Each structure stands twice: as C-alpha cells, then as structure tokens.
Amino acid sequence: MNWETLPDYDALSERAATILLDSIREDPKLVLGLPTGNTPLGVYARVVAECSREYHCFRDVTAFNLDEYVGIPRDHPGSYFAFMQRHLFAHVDIDPTRTYIPNGAAPDLKVECERYERLIAAAGGLGLTFLGLGSNGHIAFNEPGTPFDSRTHVVALSESTRKANAAFFLDQPVPTHAITMGIGTILESRQIVLLASGAKKRDAIARLRSGAQGADFPASALWSHPGVSVLVDEAASF
Numbered sequence: 582m583n584w585e586t587l588p589d590y591d592a593l594s595e596r597a598a599t600i601l602l603d604s605i606r607e608d609p610k611l612v613l614g615l616p617t618g619n620t621p622l623g624v625y626a627r628v629v630a631e632c633s634r635e636y637h638c639f640r641d642v643t644a645f646n647l648d649e650y651v652g653i654p655r656d657h658p659g660s661y662f663a664f665m666q667r668h669l670f671a672h673v674d675i676d677p678t679r680t681y682i683p684n685g686a687a688p689d690l691k692v693e694c695e696r697y698e699r700l701i702a703a704a705g706g707l708g709l710t711f712l713g714l715g716s717n718g719h720i721a722f723n724e725p726g727t728p729f730d731s732r733t734h735v736v737a738l739s740e741s742t743r744k745a746n747a748a749f750f751l752d753q754p755v756p757t758h759a760i761t762m763g764i765g766t767i768l769e770s771r772q773i774v775l776l777a778s779g780a781k782k783r784d785a786i787a788r789l790r791s792g793a794q795g796a797d798f799p800a801s802a803l804w805s806h807p808g809v810s811v812l813v814d815e816a817a818s819f
C-alpha cells in the first residue's frame with residue numbers, strides 16, 4: 582500500500598486529478614470505478630477544468646460508479662446518477678452509453694446486481710478505481726461485516742452512513758438501502774486509489790494504517806491488493 586500525505590484538501594484533489602488524467606492519457610480506453618460523496622468533489626472539479634482545455638479526455642473511457650441508492654428514480658437530485666451528471670459527466674466528453682451506475686429503481690434488484698457484474702466483466706474489468714472512505718471504514722456502501730469476497734449486492738445502510746449523507750436529501754428521508762459493488766468486485770480493479778480528507782476520517786485512517794485486517798473494517802480488505810494508493814491530507818493523518 583502506497584501512502585501519500587498531502588498538505589490539504591486542495592493538494593489531495595490536485596494529486597488525485599493528476600493520477601486520473603495521466604492514467605487516461607496512458608490508456609485512453611481506461612475503465613474507471615468512480616465514487617460519490619464529498620471527498621471526490623475537488624477531484625471532479627479539477628478534471629472538468631482540465632478537460633475543458635484538452636477536450637478529448639474521456640472520449641473512449643468507460644466509467645462504473647460504485648453504488649446507488651435503492652428506491653429513488655435516477656433523476657432524483659439525491660441519486661448518485663444525478664450527482665455524477667452534476668459534477669462530472671455533463672461537463673466532459675464521456676460517451677453517456679459508457680457511464681454505468683447501478684439502477685436502484687430496477688424491479689428485481691438481484692437481477693440488477695448480476696447485470697452490473699456482467700457489464701463490468703464485459704468491459705474487461707475495472708482498471709482504476711477511486712474510493713472514498715466512510716468514517717466507519719466503509720468503501721462504496723460496503724458496511725462493516727461485509728465479506729471481503731462479496732460481489733455487487735443490496736445493502737441496508739447504517740444509521741451513521743444515512744446521517745452522513747443526509748445533506749444530499751435536504752429535508753427528505755435518506756433511502757434505507759443501496760446497491761453497491763462488493764468488496765471482491767472492487768479488489769479486482771487493477772489499481773485502486775483511496776481518498777480521505779479531514780479530521781472526521783482520522784480514526785478510520787489510523788485503523789487502516791494499522792494494517793489490521795478484519796470484516797469489521799471494510800477498507801482493511803485493501804491490504805490484500807498489490808496496487809493501492811492511499812491519499813490523505815494532513816487533517817486526516819495522525
């Protein structure tokens with residue numbers, strides 16, 4: 582695991598955006614795994630700014646989002662579909678038919694999870710996946726207790742996760758369930774970059790850095806992967 586500590590959130594976002602764009606330059610047909618949440622917002626803003634100067638960044642890229650809420654339509658402002666349009670996809674030259682997000686409104690969620698796995702496999706697997714980190718150690722929506730070999734599945738969200746995401750729903754209730762790539766799905770990505778910023782993530786980063794692996798802390802599964810970079814800012818470090 583390669584650890585990099587950046588002075589602050591701006592530097593962390595800049596570094597992650599550079600990794601993302603350099604990887605696309607190296608492999609224009611890159612298959613990305615992409616997160617939502619507050620942490621990647623700075624990365625997406627920089628990528629959008631850069632791609633408006635160099636407008637072919639995403640032409641042949643494929644993107645799979647990590648997760649999506651269950652039970653809300655994709656045009657709901659709190660959906661991750663809407664999030665990705667708002668912050669990245671609407672502003673870059675990615676082919677919309679190559680942007681994939683689990684469909685949380687699918688009539689049969691199990692079938693949808695299997696379909697998502699097949700789509701990732703058909704694209705040749707994930708090449709580079711960015712992850713945020715929940716303060717309880719969750720990656721994507723894999724809450725503590727999720728087996729490390731899990732595939733795309735439906736999860737019940739923990740109270741702390743629902744609370745942390747409440748701002749995206751204004752005064753409406755946060756969904757209780759989500760579809761998420763499994764930890765096993767994520768671990769098959771050839772490269773993984775985990776981002777953590779701010780004092781709220783300090784305990785989770787300390788636990789990750791300890792190297793202790795256990796299902797009680799999903800991000801610790803990343804220690805089994807040979808190609809993981811962790812980017813933290815000083816506020817998230819100890």
Ligand code: GLP
Nearest residue numbers: 616617618619620713714715721
């Ligand atoms: C949500 C997302 C995760 C994200 C996490 C951390 O639960 N499903 O993918 O990593 O929040 O969010 P933030 O970056 O806002 O701290």
